[in-house]
Amino acid sequence: MDHETIERLIRLGLYGTAGALLVFLWVPLVVMMVLSFAVNSSTLFPFEGLTLAHYGATFADSGLIGAMFTSMAIATISATIATVLGVLASMALARYEFPYRELYRTLGILPMVIPGVIFGIAMLIYFRTLLGIVPGFWTVVLTHSVYGLPFVLLIVTSRMYTFDESLEEAARDLGADPIETFVDVTFPVLAPAIGAGFLFAWIRSFEDFIRAFFVRGTANVLTTSMFSMIKYGTAPKMNAISTFIVFVVAVLLAIAMNAGDVASYVADTDGE
């Protein structure tokens, strides 16, 4: 076989694997979406026809929709806290040398890599036994604000490292004081990374089941509702709500990817 043929085969192999992977990533989701419109909502065969009834039932389920709004509220508050803390911490890490800096950084990454079960339990016994706080909405917010921090930290610090500090000096040089410099230059330049960090923290909170499970108290969040839906085998609503979420995320992601270079923030936070 000559060189060109080998090249072609290798290329074919690469594209083949990549294509197969996309199929792997998508098939179960597509099946689920199809099932959300199917009368028989738990498997494709025997196929019994199409219906929108599952969607009707889902959006009529005030408990489920309420839980979704609770989750959104938790995600928004906790991601905001994580973003504020994370951006400040990133500035410290990127700009200053200080004792125990590595430890600080490691501590900041840790919430992301501690298994949810363990973090959830630790928070539960901490809130309950040590602090005597009754778990609920706010304990989930607190837990998720810590959980979301690493995502902001990682994305923003790596953007920070490539941030050209001479931009700030240029602003100072042109007559801006430190605060104006931050407002006029630092923040706008970092904004896409900060936005990406917020988005990540938001999604991590919104999709978290296990931490919320332990510390939610009587608050109903979407994931715990979905969890019991799966456990009870209430597939129709589960399919419908899941499909709805995939759809919303797709639209938002498409908008975000057209508006800014989300892909590079997610995939390659080194920036350019």
Added chain:
Amino acid sequence: MATADHGETLVELDGIRKEYGDVTAVDGIDFSIERGEFFSLVGPSGCGKTTTLRTISGFESPTNGELSIDGVSMAGIPPEARETNLVFQHLSLFPHMSVSENVEYGLKKSGFPDGEEPDDPEARRRELAGEYLDLVDLSGYGDRNPTELSGGQQQRVALARALVNEPSVLLLDEPLSSLDRKLRKQMQVELRRIHERTEGAFFYVTHDQEVAMTLSDRIAVMNEGKLEQVGPPEEIYREPATPFVADFIGDTNLFTGTVHTDGDGTAIELADGVSFAVDDTAADGEVTVSIRPEDFELVDDGTLVGTVTERYFQGDSTNYRIEPEADIETLTVVAQGRESPVDRGDEVSVTVAPDAPVLFD
């Protein structure tokens, strides 16, 4: 614009010293920049040029020494309050602002237009920014994003942004080093032109001695945190104060030799039987001597005989490496003009006009 007002001291550095922990970046230097002049600071990488410039602009405060601008001590004055503006090596244009917004930014921060409440300050700034974009030949580019411009155009935006504030001193840190050769040549000409059209002094930092020589009214040569020499380009090139300056500014041949003075005048002996008459009598005994490649002349009966080992054609001149018979360093000799009188392997002899060698103790 116009009419530089030379002769009056604008910036004065007095014993400026800057230490970073153990590192002494700038080791006590004094010089002054005059109103309206084009002053360059040159030296090898790491010699302290940027540190000096950042001290003037206010981003570093000196460990020791006094800096004053326009007679006012700058101690404790932050960068934004100084009458200096900087053109950064990597330009540092604000990527989230248009070209015009970049130029307007300094105006806005300085409260321009000040005094009475003008009708539309925004428009006034935009207008002035436009004038400065004209100055740098970028009319009509105001609405673009900086990233949509070529390297040379970005360079000019950076200039306009700094110039629009009409700083007493415009500080430029290697502004041309990221450009390619053609553009660099072009921008050199532009810089001179712009300097002439504005009133402020330019303080230009570079390790490229060619650019500095071409552009400057005066040059300061720096090495390892210390000043070696300050003066106009011709003086620096023709009368270098130290071997370092001779070597750094232009190409040169450095030898060690002994100075003998007798009835015939002064001569320097580089090795047994190799000696040249010299006019320079500044030094005596064991000396270092600098002879520029173009100061050698290929003659039939020179005192220095050697073999041509390399010949580099350079278009308007030809460069030779000559291995002398005597036990001295390889020579670099330049023959200017179209003629390339000798070739590799030729045995040649060279001589030097007595006014050419420069001696150092």
Added chain:
Amino acid sequence: MATADHGETLVELDGIRKEYGDVTAVDGIDFSIERGEFFSLVGPSGCGKTTTLRTISGFESPTNGELSIDGVSMAGIPPEARETNLVFQHLSLFPHMSVSENVEYGLKKSGFPDGEEPDDPEARRRELAGEYLDLVDLSGYGDRNPTELSGGQQQRVALARALVNEPSVLLLDEPLSSLDRKLRKQMQVELRRIHERTEGAFFYVTHDQEVAMTLSDRIAVMNEGKLEQVGPPEEIYREPATPFVADFIGDTNLFTGTVHTDGDGTAIELADGVSFAVDDTAADGEVTVSIRPEDFELVDDGTLVGTVTERYFQGDSTNYRIEPEADIETLTVVAQGRESPVDRGDEVSVTVAPDAPVLFD
């Protein structure tokens, strides 16, 4: 090593054309590289130099045309099977290998030492790598990590890594562009020296015409995917085939004029009353003429009169911009040597030796 064996064709490009979608990067070029020669390809950015080089090394296959090395067609031969080696612009030293391991890598891949089972192939490779590190003056640096070396040293490692395989052609893509001026000059000298000590041809790609002229046996000038001229540096500089070549190689003044031939010989008229005698009779009628800055002579009674608007001191020469009285382009004139006979604002007149102007149709 030693004894270059010129005259025999080693690499032959025949009608090579490379398209990327709509872009024609290389537009049908033919040239050949001879065994042992130092051949440079120069041209402005984007003209197709790298594409040509990558075609030779096998990283691109030509859309049309034939490439052969040593008489063998290279169609379908992958890079690893070609007798070429590359020195990359950004060096591309393996950061996870020591200097010596970098140099040994190619040996290992080529199965050196081959034939019988040697006692300790590892050691044999290390030894040979050591020899090549010697060649590039890096003995004793083998155990370092490439990142622990200076730019110039890294450059030499890259050379050694490519040379150790004793390629028939060493391909170099802008290998000096990331170095600063002093180092670049130094490395030029090294490159020539190393080329002489090895047997292979060097194919050197650059946009820096100065370096190409200094180093090459022959130069090919490329523009927009096409070859403009191939020849030795002197020929290219003195007898450029096109205005593009004249302008790209060295500095020049380009004018349009009319050629008149009468009893006195041939003369070219640039404007009313401004004409020079010329030896070149290659063209006729309306022509473009190229006159190098150093070919003008400042004289008392030249035909071309103008005012000095700029004066750039350059050490061994001085550059003037002269605004002619006649309606022609601004001149660039170089006065070589120590003397700087005129100053800004002076009225001067210049003349040109008849053998200097080059005419183009």
Added chain:
Amino acid sequence: IGGGGSTPTINILTWEEYANEDIKSRIEEEVGVTLEITKSTSSSNMFSSWNAGQYQQYDIAIPNNNYVPKMMDTEKDGEPMIAPVDEEAVSNFDAMYDVFQGFADSQFTANGNRYGVPIRFGWYGYSYDSRSVPDHEDSYKALFDENYVDADLSGKIVMYDNHFKAMSAAALYLGHGDAFEGSRVTLSQDQIDEVKQTLIDQKPNLQGYIAADPTYIKSLKQGNFVIGQSGRNEIVEMWSNDNDWPSMATPKEGSLAWFESAVVSSASENKTKSWEVINEYISAKNGATLAKTGFSPSVNPNTQEQLTDEQNEMYGAVDPSRLEQMIPFKAVENEDAWITAWEEVKSA
């Protein structure tokens, strides 16, 4: 349309059927409260979440009877976590089958206080698809002994994903019925090990462990398995949906009977209202609806008047005397050892 701001909210942690809209609105109207019902899927979750602090957020929980003593034992600030029954508020108590009144006395009473009120009941055995599993004498052997029924059941058996239910079945199969006699289930360590080994040996034949009743029904319908440990209510539900092929078996070795019992948190600010709500769950009308919804009989025999004959046969008039041959749910001795053994089964 209620009284607005002054209506207290009663928070209940209980099984899904208790949230039935009809029952809920009737109770809200009758008692003058707003019910906030959180669904739970297991008694152990009800217990552990209350223990973890949620007793402060709920007024009522309705776990299985065996968890009531555990809750009585659990102290918060030196007091039991749950409050004694407000006898006056639970006026339907007397209408209950005697046997449940007896259980309440024997299991839920300490220091002269009663802490729990039974609501509905049922029992566990196993059930199977009569189309593929031939008739046989009801015995746990069907689940554990490969040769007991004349069919290849390998990979078609399910068990409960619950240490108490699954291990009890194995213990009964092994003939350790006497361990279920006292006030607690008392298996010796050796017996626990034997149970464990039996379950481990059974594991390769299992299709899986089933965690929730609806999953059992769905899976059985889909034919994923043909025989499995189950509650009676699942099968009754299938019968009422016109699936006549499932059969419910009451193994001769003994069945486990449960009755869900309501408790009120000691932290509740509306204890009386809470007991009134509980009382409503065993009224004739609500008890009948609850029975219908969950396919499990109420502890109040008066519910039969609200149901059809067919309904009564399935989940209305089930005589609790049948429970007397059965083994009531009870707390286990040495639960740690049970759980350890169970984990070993699951991880084997």
Added chain:
Amino acid sequence: MGDSSSATFRDRLLSREEVIAWFDSRRRSLGITAGPALVWLVLLLAAPLTFMVSVSFVNVNESYQIVWQPTLANYEALFAGGGPLFQRAFVQSLVLSYAIAAVTTILCLVLAFPLAYLLARKGGRTFKVVIFLVLLPFFTMYLVRAYSWYLMFGPSGVINATLLKFGIVNEPLAMFSYGVTAIIVGLTHAYFPYMLLSLYASLDGLDYSLVEASRDLGASRTETLRDVILPLTLPGIISGSLFVFVPSLGAFVTPRFLGQGKVLMIGQLIKDRIGSLYAVGYGSAASMFIVVSIVIAFAVAFRYVSIEDLGGI
């Protein structure tokens, strides 16, 4: 008029200078930036984890109250039970979890590499579309992804039903039943994007001319992969592996639904203990093993990678 405006200007100037002075103190600006997160992390991460450590050394009594008396009982309980050590539930479950996490990690690595390589080499529209297709599942809820596989697997799940429907098989295939395979597939699907993004970041940062240099020096494609690409993308491989391995190790939801109760991973074991017995001591002690092994994994990993290289996530 003019006076008052200049007065306010002066005030502004004053406060502005104060602010500048305030910020110019390095310690203060360090405090402002590093401080809040530090407080947060100490109060909501370090403190709970430390407390968890101490809880792992105490017992819970019959009234389910913590008895503050140091004991090793919880650690003993982890290894309680008869038979050889490796048959004890905790050990088995731990080993199984490690094995599942390891296989998942390797699968993700092997599958993600080609795609990451292509993405890093290609730009333009295709890149955008593909990255969109990869990111979308990544941004949808984890639970949804696990659930979608729950539909696919099982004796009558979509895969088996489809195979049966088209007569490809007569009996549901056991390999598509719930169990370890299903868990690994589910976890791979769930955490694959982490690996992809890490690898992508690292491959994208790889100077491709190094690959060409290797080819130029005579190395074949596979040799180049082994000698150059893999060693140089090691940080990406390691960070991607950590981000897949660690959550897989402690996974709860996926094994819960895709294991059909027959598989007990360590996350479930801990959760169930707490759920049924409120065995916080036992749960804490078991957690220590995971946390310690994660810390060790990171300590080892950080000998090869710096935290900056983890940027991809």
